[in-house]
Amino acid sequence: MTVPGIDSAVTEAVSLPGERPVTPEVVREHNLNELEYGRIVELLGRTPTLTELGVFSALWSEHCSYKHSKLVLKTFPTSGPQVVQGPGENAGVLRLPDGWAVAFKIESHNHPSAVEPYQGAATGVGGILRDVFTMGARPVALLNSLRFGPLEHPRNRYLFAGVVRGIGDYGNCVGVPTLGGEVNFAQGYTGNPLVNAMCVGLLRESDLIRAAAQGVGNVLLCVGARTGRDGIHGASFASEELSEKSESRRPQVQVGDPFTEKLLLEASLELITGRLIVAIQDMGAAGLTSSSAEMAARGGVGVELDTGLVPTREEGMTPYEILLSESQERMLVVAEPSRVREVQAVCAKWELDATPIGHVTDDGIFRVRHHGQTVVAIPGQRLVEDCPLYQPEARESDEARQRRATVDPQEPVVDLEGALEMLLGHPDIASKRWVYEQYDSTVQAATVIPPGSDAGVIRVAGTDFGLAMAIDCNARLVALDSYEGAKAAVAEAARNVAATGAKPLGITNCLNFGNPERPEVFFQFREACRGIADACRAFGTPVTGGNVSFYNESPNGAIDPTPTIGMVGLLSRIEDRVVSYFDAPQDEVFILGQTSGILGGSAYWAEVCDFVGGDQPAVDLDAELRLQRFLVAAAEQKLLRSAHDCSEGGLAVALAEAVIGGPYVPGSLGASLDLTGYAPDVPMDGLLYGEDGARVVVSCSQAAARPLIALADRHGVPVFRAGLVESAGTLELQVGPHLFSWSTDALRRIYFDAIPRRMQHPDVDRAAGE
């Protein structure tokens, strides 16, 4: 293969009649700066055509090029014996036992969801599903991480309801269970909600397929839906701040069709497992342009397409529009010429079109013709890889430093009992039943631990093992100290996975930040990435990919930095899974791990004392790892009846949640606990509500208590025997002379009603049942 010099490209591409000339104004409209435009002219050796400018603007958008993040992302640990496929493909892949592998990835759909919540969220799910099944994996689980402004505002309720409905309708129709997620509400997300969707898929490792075009003469086929004018420049839209004008971007939000997606899923897997194709990629952000150019660059080849051959929904679409459309449910497939008819036959069975639109070439050029005329001719490798990379200035804001230095809220809170009720009734902490009951969580008949627990767990059909998965980020902590906060996010995800008995295997991340060109934002980004890298290195859980979403700013300012961590873990024997609620009266309750009582960044300070600040507890990665290993070993030895992560809201909230139990048990248990000796030097509020990591609350049978203590000792995990689970419906905490007591039925009502009450959800159940 030869990579030709610039000259061959120079004269090739021509503008179409009536096309706008490329002026500085047009360049600006395409979100390209002077440096970038200069490089385009340099690498072409001429002025680009308007179509070429559109292609560059898409591929060199932040969304596709990672131009502000790439240099930082390189610092992530990405290797390990379990890694089959690291970052750079549609999804990361980790090895499982018996020839199985797990493909998983997370992606944001923030900006589209801000202007059109239903379709924005739905198409986010569609995109992440395609990223996973184009690896040859059958999607087996979805998770999501959502952020909105406070529910007191009608607009936020509208966004919340629309996003949840959009996610549900899409995933439910395709038939992939939603296994978990997180939802938080804070002022910073008003006007710029976050919608991060994660998909987990299973494949035989031998079926893995990569998105690298190969084989000169091989045919490119467009499979699935027709191309329309929707979503043109979606990638660029995702790469700018939201403003008053964003509402007018509504037409750029694509419209999803989960029915076609389901057909595409089945057809793609049949093509891949039948070895009928060479490569496959979703036409996601920047549509046909990015899928074809990226596949060519990965394979080190050129491609030639004819946009005149692409099936369109509308008459008279220009090559510019066809190349940049983000119409959903489309795939680009590379197949050997002799296989094209078989590919078309499989697609026809699934009622899909598969249309040849071009072929692989040996000259390394990304060439597009429109009815024979060449309208794009760009050196392919350089198009994908030569976008200028930036490492902007990073400086912590004075305000952030001051916030951290402030150590105390003004008013001490007297009513520590009432504080628990306030926290359990806060939508951040309260049950997300209102959300997850709108998602099908049991389709595929593999759900072993449904949503509402620390992590979702599925069994892998035909094997003894299962997969645990969790998605986590406490953005309040990341806002205060991005390094420690990001470490805490990874630690919490790992703890949630380990609480079920699963060994954490690896992560995907979705890095949601403001405008990286502002030094305080880039500081947050850099520090958060450093924290993720350190935590992942310590845990042996490599980063297998993910997504960066910058420019999450609205007229209200930037969002809290939100590096969402999606973690998967292996449960070697599915039989050993551990649930997160107390199981039976007279079981022993233990607290594993210690507390410093530090309240900086805590939900208690934020929600009860109305104060966000202070220094948060430092994350002890060694202690976290010891705890993870203990939890896995304890599950294997069947010592645990339950294990529940202690995080937002601290120990009191963790104990309350374990006592309250799941939404479908007939009633809550109780517990009678004595915490007097747990942390004698720590003030009462810190003891109850401090958010030190490396802690879980577990319960076990009385017979298991001694072996459990011995096992904790062996793993170097501090263990405190707190008391017993009771059948009576009260949660009693004795701390020295103080006795705190709550009715668990009352806590249960607060916990489960908090969100429905705010959403004024008509409680059909009760009305119909009477």
Place this chain on the structure above:
Amino acid sequence: MPRVAVVRFPGSNCDFDTLRAAERYGGEAYFVWHRDVDLRGADIVILPGGFSYGDYLRSGAIARFSPVMQAVRRHAADGGPVLGICNGFQILCEAHLLPGALLRNAGLTFVSKPVDVTVEQIDTAFTCDYEPGARLRLPVAHGEGRFVASEDTLRLLEAEGRVVLRYVAATERSPFQPNPNGSANHIAGICNAAGNIVGIMPHPERAADRILGLTGGAGFFTSPISCHEDSSQPKVSGQ
């Protein structure tokens, strides 16, 4: 071994789950594609859940015209057992193999959760392995599961004992349990007069395996086999 045909429409998504459950409980299960005109010697036919044709127009409204439905109709007319689960139930109603219709849930949202139901009629092809009145916990997952029918039809269904499953009423201590969709008379499943055609909204195929925590659905897969072969089989008493 009885042959169980699981009919796949474009958009079916409980097809594999149903196939595996049928296999686990002794059926020789296989897929039949919606374009097929032959059920290939099926003893039992199951229409699985999902979103056939994307639920466009109305749940099940397009699927009823699929070529395979002619064969299903013939099989049913000959007294062959036919079970419709969720979207399959919707298709059976649209095809007028069962009366009534399934409309948008009263709460207007999709509902996914375990519900408690009682087996009200064991004299059907799919419930003969249950004890009368057995209480089962089964998952529901649907946006359009509110059973409605005319007053006369409802009276007839009740009078003829054709309500197969009924949602259990709420109790003070378990407020999230009952009727998830506002169904008339808390109906979760019905049958035709002969009892060989059954439609239910809950998903027994997701509650037929111990590791999933629920096993009460198994009877829907064992009944058509054991009732057919040997009516002295022990009864499943729920959980």
